[in-house]
Amino acid sequence: MWKTRRVVMTLGMLGIVTAVSIWEVGSATSQDKTSPPKADSKKKAxxxxxxxxxxxxxxxxxxxxxxxxxxxxxxxxxxxIKGARALVEMSNAEKWKVRNDVMYRQFSGEFQRSAQSLLEAAEKENYDAAALKWIDTTMKCLECHKFVRGMRLARGNS
Ligand code: HEC
Structure with a gap:
């Protein structure tokens, strides 16, 4: 009696585990199939x-x-210089300020400082420094985007 119950329970658990893993694999593959490249490039934003x-x-x-x-x-x-100036100017524009919280302002400020020092390095024709500043500026793009995405998830809308 006990034994059969244990067997039934074990089988039941196995069933659940298998079902869950099949479901996971299924949803992973269907996600791969249903997301066209266009949707992927949108995802970066x-x-x-x-x-x-x-x-x-x-x-x-x-x-x-x-x-x-x-x-x-x-x-x-x-x-x-042209690109860096555009970034500095854009980060000053009204349109940039889509959010008005402390964190967004801080990310914006850091981005702007980075773009500004990139601009200065380029004006001095210091290409090594400019390359490093460009990487730094790009990291700031990613950091802010990550933050904005995180806020959206926290609020539960997409
Ligand atoms: C301080 C924050 C911040 C920084 C820094 C930032 N972005 Fe963004 N970016 C945003 C926000 C916010 C949006 C979306 C606007 C919205 O959805 O309302 C956005 C949207 C975009 C989009 C998507 C436009 C579309 O197709 O929908 C691109 C591309 C983009 N940013 C590129 C960049 C690049 C490249 C950099 C760095 C050079 C950068 N961003 C730096 C905040 C930032």
């Missing part, structure tokens, strides 16, 4: 803003970053 104008504004950061990278690879200080 903290959120897809409803506002097209704001999206375009935000996406200009990518253009500026690409210009900076191009300038660094070609040791073209003018191109680095």
């Amino acid at each position: 903290p959120e897809a803003p409803q506002n097209v104008e704001l999206t375009n504004f935000m996406r200009k950061k990518l253009e500026a970053s690409a210009e900076i990278l191009e300038g660094l690879t070609a040791e073209d200080s003018k191109l680095i």
Whole structure:
């Protein structure tokens, strides 16, 4: 009697474990299949803003970053300066301030300082320093985006 109960329970547990793992594998693969590359590139941003104008504004950061990278690879200080200046100016703009909490302001401030020192390094044609500052600035992009994503998760909306 005891033995059969144990066997039944063990089988039951095994069943649950198998079901859960099948479900996990299933959802992982269906996720792979259902997410087209377009959705993936959207995922990098903290959120897809409803506002097209704001999206375009935000996406200009990518253009500026690409210009900076191009300038660094070609040791073209003018191109680095152009991109860095765009980033500094953007981070001053009203549109940038989509949030008004202390943390967002702090991330914005750190980003701006970093972009500013990148600009200064480029003006001195110090390419090694500019390369390091560019990496630093890029890390600030990622840090702020991570923060914004985390806030969204905490609030439970996406
Ligand atoms: C201080 C915070 C902060 C920093 C720093 C920051 N971003 Fe963003 N970024 C945002 C926020 C907030 C949004 C989304 C706006 C929204 O969804 O309302 C965004 C959106 C974007 C988008 C998405 C636009 C779209 O298609 O929806 C891109 C691309 C982007 N940022 C690139 C960058 C790059 C590149 C950098 C660094 C050069 C950077 N960001 C630095 C806060 C930041």
